[in-house]
Amino acid sequence: MSFVEFRFLWFFLLVFIVYWAMRNNTARKVWLLLCSYAFYAAWNWKFTFLLLGSTTVDYVVGQMLGRTESPAWRRFWIVTSVCVNLGVLGFFKYFNFFVSSASQFLAWFGLPASTNTLNIILPVGISFYTFHSMSYTIDVYRRKQPPISNFVDLTLFVSFFPPLVAGPIVRAVYFLPQLVSSRKFFNVDVRGAVMLFLSGFIKKACIADGVAPTVDRYFAHPANFTSMSAWTAVPFYAIQVYCDFSGYTDMAIAAARLLGYQLPNNFRFPYFAQNVSDFWRRWHISLSSWLRDYLYIPLGGNRGSRGFAYRNVMITMLLGGLWHGAAWTFVIFGALHGTALIIHREWIRLTEGLKWAARIMRWFAWPITIYAICFALIVFRAQDLSGAGTTLKQFALFCGGGDEHFHRWFLLVIVALALIHWLNFRRWFPESWRRWPAPVFAAAYGCTFAVVLLFVPPHYTPFIYFQF
């Protein structure tokens, strides 16, 4: 079940009405828990046991961490939690990748090894809920979060359906306190939430799914297209991936808000970033901050020598890339971003206090950043390394490729969408709807939604981040 399908609407209406009709906070939480598991089971009911198992392990670890003060035991329990969570993630997501990569590696050395990959189904959202769950045990270990005795609360935190399958990655310290007290309907910003849902729906269903066929067509056979087509398809993909993912996030945040819960923001106009560091403070914020707090800083962060800090940056970005998927393209994507971050830091260090450098970057920072982002996205999207190479050649050197091309007005679409995005960034869109009488707002919303559906393609393209 996806947020852009009609059946989600019926599902959410049922959840919403029953939830707010209940008075008791525990009953509401149990209801949300059941609905969250039903939501997950709609994809594959067998994997609800994996979700429950992962939660149970972290619940037990949390309890044990709360009962012991011995550093050795505490270390033992946190290592257990991390190993179980990463073990499950590693098995379902990376087993085949590691086996086939190891086999290829041995083959290079003339040691052919038989590979036995398994027919493993990747559970939807496993990367997200594993990180939700791990944030709880790590925070309990760090004493930032008291161990929770209510199993329902922890299970609901891990499985809460809006961010379950594609984020934002929610931390225990952020969400668990919200479960303590009963949510009040009059505190819910219904208008803001439904408008956010509409904006997310337009991003995903109209824009991302609208450009998806063009992107798919190009990346299926990049060698058949002209280099000018790469300059259409790559920005289209940048638009698709942003609208797809931030559209999902908007809808998830809106759905949670309608139930009285707040989720962290995940995007802050990332394509207007002035440098790559800035980009990661605006793009998938919940993942980048998770990696910063639970990986980069424990690795040593900026402490120590420059080389040591850059090593930490590179490890974090490589693992961040690998988090996205079990393929070398994602590892290279992480490496490219890691390299860009290091170059940016070096540039800052070398040009500190130089006015001419600041003047140059005033004009060139944004174009260089957006080009670097698109460059890395090529590797992210490519079906394999050879496809990535072809596209990179077309995009960077204007050479290679065939004679197929896209219509020129596709470039106009890019310009139009960029303009709308910029106007939104500059807050040009009025929010007068907040002042309208409620029935007028409701009627206008219904009419607008009906008109928006005219622009939704008949085919449903799964959310890109579902596969992660």
Add this chain to the structure above:
Amino acid sequence: MPVREPVSKVHVEPPVPHKPTGCGTFVRALTNTGIGAAAFLITCVGLRVVLPFPEIDGGVSQKFRFFAAHKDEFDTLFIGSSRVYFQISPAIFDRVTRESGMPTHSFNFGIGGMYLPETAYLLEQILNLKPRNLKWVFIEYDEMQTKWSPENQTSRRALYWADWKRVSLLLRKLTDAGTDPLWLPSPAKLRDIVLREKDEKNTRSLLTFYAGQFEKNYANFARAADVLEYFLSRDTKKRRASYLGAASDGYVIRPGRMSPSQVAVYERALAAAMAQPGTRPLSPYAVEAYRQCATEVRSIGAIPIFLITPNTTQINVATENTGLPGVVMAFNNPRAYPSLYRISAHRDGHHLTKSGAEEFTRIVAANFVELARAGGVK
């Protein structure tokens, strides 16, 4: 270019303070939800009324637009799948009827891959045009299809016909609920569907699919493209001709003949079909759909004629006691029509070659004239 960064209002706007009035707020929210839902439905219905006929691949739009523009010129219509599209030549049909003293002017509305319930929907749209001179409507007689290939499930072709009349029949068929007004699915079938047993492994997803198609159709999914097409009219003459045929009568010649391996397959299929004892009637859902078609055809003063084409899959379809308010012209008996089943007449198991199609059209026309003269077409 450097840009100052404001904070997005949409994302971080603090909630507007509300008056804490408890239950009343929730009830008001539900009322407003109702107003929003009503506005949504009214807008959807309103848009549906004003939107032009959808742009559908496979020649549907081209044939529909052509027929709409020339609706009063034709008195005979053929509608069905590729077995009508590539096998009935209106020019030959009209020549035979003219030579027999019963002149007609016919149009071929065959569309590749079009079966019930799509045929029934399209026929209804054609009849809604009120073609004044239409006298005879030949409808291909075949089982109702419930399965769509995954690659076609995402096309607009799988969406535009999904109104309640068609979807309800499909849902009834999938749940074995019968055609009575009281909709009672068979408990055994429901159990099998829920447990994904026996032949019902994909039925649940088909039920969800058709329910989704119905919702999408009424919510006018992807119809903005139709407005664009209506104003820009990017349909080229060449493209139109590829669907309407050289004579603009809807008939397109499909060249080709069977390879030796195809011949072997065809011969085996033909022998197996002829060896099968007895006949199989169509499902009550298909019969109900045809009954509705017949009623609609008669309502504009025309006469429905059901047509079974010569192919190996329909040899055992029952033609007696069909319960239909219309005559069935059946060509599914290889013993009665051996020339239509000879290898040289077939392009594959389902379709005739050019010469086979021409012969088939002549036989249809001759039988039609004979039947009409004998008063058999009422």
